[in-house]
Amino acid sequence: MAERTKSTSLRSAWRFVALMGIVSLFADMTYEGARSLTGQFLALLGAGAAVIGIVAGMGEFLGYAFRLAAGIVADRTGRYWGLTFLGYAVNVLSVPTLALAGRWETAAGLMFAERLGKALRTPARDAMLSHAASQMGRGLAFGIHEALDQLGAILGPLLMAFVLRLWGDYRTAFATLLVPAALTLTVLTIAWWSYPAPQYLELEGASKSSSAALPSAFWRYLAFAAFAVAGFPHFQLLAYHFKAVQSLPEPLIPAAFGLAMATDAVAALGMGRWFDRFGLMTLIVVPTLTLFAALLLFTSRPDGAWLGMVLWGIVMGAQESIMRAAIAAMTPSDRRATAYGIFNAAYGLAWLMGGTLMGFLYDHHRFGWLLAFIAVTQLFALPLLLSALRRRER
Numbered sequence: 001m002a003e004r005t006k007s008t009s010l011r012s013a014w015r016f017v018a019l020m021g022i023v024s025l026f027a028d029m030t031y032e033g034a035r036s037l038t039g040q041f042l043a044l045l046g047a048g049a050a051v052i053g054i055v056a057g058m059g060e061f062l063g064y065a066f067r068l069a070a071g072i073v074a075d076r077t078g079r080y081w082g083l084t085f086l087g088y089a090v091n092v093l094s095v096p097t098l099a100l101a102g103r104w105e106t107a108a109g110l111m112f113a114e115r116l117g118k119a120l121r122t123p124a125r126d127a128m129l130s131h132a133a134s135q136m137g138r139g140l141a142f143g144i145h146e147a148l149d150q151l152g153a154i155l156g157p158l159l160m161a162f163v164l165r166l167w168g169d170y171r172t173a174f175a176t177l178l179v180p181a182a183l184t185l186t187v188l189t190i191a192w193w194s195y196p197a198p199q200y201l202e203l204e205g206a207s208k209s210s211s212a213a214l215p216s217a218f219w220r221y222l223a224f225a226a227f228a229v230a231g232f233p234h235f236q237l238l239a240y241h242f243k244a245v246q247s248l249p250e251p252l253i254p255a256a257f258g259l260a261m262a263t264d265a266v267a268a269l270g271m272g273r274w275f276d277r278f279g280l281m282t283l284i285v286v287p288t289l290t291l292f293a294a295l296l297l298f299t300s301r302p303d304g305a306w307l308g309m310v311l312w313g314i315v316m317g318a319q320e321s322i323m324r325a326a327i328a329a330m331t332p333s334d335r336r337a338t339a340y341g342i343f344n345a346a347y348g349l350a351w352l353m354g355g356t357l358m359g360f361l362y363d364h365h366r367f368g369w370l371l372a373f374i375a376v377t378q379l380f381a382l383p384l385l386l387s388a389l390r391r392r393e394r
Helices: 001-037 040-046 049-077 080-093 096-100 106-136 138-167 172-175 178-194 216-230 235-245 252-299 300-321 322-330 335-363 367-393
Strands: none
Touching: 001 106, 001 178, 040 049, 040 106, 040 172, 049 080, 049 106, 049 172, 049 335, 080 106, 080 178, 096 172, 096 252, 096 300, 106 138, 106 235, 106 322, 106 335, 106 367, 138 172, 138 178, 138 252, 138 322, 172 178, 172 335, 216 235, 216 322, 216 335, 216 367, 235 252, 235 335, 252 300, 252 367, 300 322, 322 335, 322 367, 335 367
């Protein structure tokens, strides 16, 4: 009887992860499809390059910073599904509404709303995923979710390219994204209807917090993640470099990003299995491969650009899957949304500050300093990871 109950619970965990992965697939189709067009669309509405840069940067910062408050609210209220639904609704419905924007200010507001919607739902969703992940392996669960997520990130821009080729109109392209947006909310409703209380998927014996403080291992891990991410170059900077040194022809630069996204999806699955087997030590690939990728990417050689983008995609896959899985492994079940909110806010801030500094160094032709900054951040990250591992084992 106990074996049958355990088997049923495991199947439920798989189904919940699969449903939430499909939700992410359609959501990514929606907003990543739009993000492949918003720069050009803002320019069409009269925005200059500086405005486009500020809108993109501020949107990303708000999208990460707001997750801190969203995670705390989710844990204190226990309304994980409510916040997830509200976040996804704002996230995906802001996108097709861009078809109605007549001014760049309106389009920018909708872009901010899309990022804030993602911020609102991410900590609550990840906390719910972590309950099911305890049944099937946290690395595997978050790896599957990231793989489906990245599939949507590939299909969305491809859909936009197809629509533009047929009709050549941005507004029609944005309106088309109402279809995956509706599918996102439909599958999310099915997931909620099937699993209204996903916390019961958590393995018996999961820890709960006895105080408001998160464990010290989490804070050491957070410091590791901040250093690792601060020295991880944005694709926008890499694309600028590819064009500036002509290491890749301009039409092939989006293809290099597509290769990285495909690598991300495959790497997330492999990394997830390794994480379930080897634990936190799997994350040593993040600082190691970031450093090797930078040495290849910031050259003028085409083979360096292609191989570097493969390594860049592997690191991104690790960041989006096992970095999230690790938080579930070291935090109590009733504090996870808060932990995810703190993690995402720190992640976004570190990437913003590191990316700004790397852009400044690149702009002033200080390539040696740029590579030195990347090397120092990754070398600082390694002992912090080992410290978090030791604290976790204790």
